[in-house]
Amino acid sequence: MLKISDLVKRYGSGDPVLKNLDLTIEGESVVSIIGSSGAGKSTLLRCINRLVEPTSGSINLNGTELTSLRGKNLRAARRKIGMVFQGFNLVDRLTVMENVQSGRLGYISTWSAVTRRYPKEDIRRAFELMERVGIAQYANTRADQLSGGERQRVGVVRALMQDPDILLADEPTASLDPKTSEQIMGLLRDLAGELKLPVLINIHNVTEAKEYTDRIVGMRYGRIIFDDVPAQLDQEAMDQIYAGSPHADRAKDGAAA
Numbered sequence: 001m002l003k004i005s006d007l008v009k010r011y012g013s014g015d016p017v018l019k020n021l022d023l024t025i026e027g028e029s030v031v032s033i034i035g036s037s038g039a040g041k042s043t044l045l046r047c048i049n050r051l052v053e054p055t056s057g058s059i060n061l062n063g064t065e066l067t068s069l070r071g072k073n074l075r076a077a078r079r080k081i082g083m084v085f086q087g088f089n090l091v092d093r094l095t096v097m098e099n100v101q102s103g104r105l106g107y108i109s110t111w112s113a114v115t116r117r118y119p120k121e122d123i124r125r126a127f128e129l130m131e132r133v134g135i136a137q138y139a140n141t142r143a144d145q146l147s148g149g150e151r152q153r154v155g156v157v158r159a160l161m162q163d164p165d166i167l168l169a170d171e172p173t174a175s176l177d178p179k180t181s182e183q184i185m186g187l188l189r190d191l192a193g194e195l196k197l198p199v200l201i202n203i204h205n206v207t208e209a210k211e212y213t214d215r216i217v218g219m220r221y222g223r224i225i226f227d228d229v230p231a232q233l234d235q236e237a238m239d240q241i242y243a244g245s246p247h248a249d250r251a252k253d254g255a256a257a
């Protein structure tokens, strides 16, 4: 279970971009986060794996408090959080297998990683996952030879090779054409069910959020103002989520204080 409580993030001395945010994700649900540009969606995702340092509050994953971890313990916790990126973040000159195996870094010895002598079990698991997402035939192909959709499948397999407890996806389809984008969203939804994995997706495409996710979290400038099943996301809720600006919301905060 992921339980976020009273989370605040402030960059430098600016206004907080996450304002006392609470969010709990249980089981294998696929949750999307929607909201205007600048609402804080990426910041929220990046606080969870500590690519961004939270200012205060708690992020607890299956009993481990993530915000206080340092060094070795932080690296171990990060291994349990898979991340899929908008730009795929592959190493272009490496093969698909090499990219996929980089998800095992931290689990295997430096020597195995440098010499690319991957454990047999890791190769078996990689092929199993690559078969599942339809890229096994590209195992020895350089990553830069693949299409966007294939590259994102590599990104998904690499994240799954970490044997994660949760999968975070930061705009995973934003660089893809509409059809490929739907395929990747369908894949994330299906994998969540098959692997019993919670998936948290930051996404701009509300139609896809409604179709492929179980729950939609709507953010407006640092706050969660909607959290419900897709069927409840009506026009009024959409207007609330996408109205305003950080400046207008700050002015309202000031008036309420």
Ligand SMILES: Nc1ncnc2c1ncn2[C@@H]1O[C@H](COP(=O)(O)OP(=O)(O)OP(=O)(O)O)[C@@H](O)[C@H]1O
Residues within 6 Å of the ligand: 011, 017, 035, 036, 037, 038, 039, 040, 041, 042, 043, 044
């Ligand atoms: N490294 C940073 N330093 C300072 N401010 C930042 C930094 N990263 C993000 N911000 C600011 O924090 C706010 C929230 O940004 P964030 O990227 O989390 O929003 P978002 O909802 O993901 O937006 P988008 O949909 O455009 O990606 C924005 O005002 C942004 O300018």
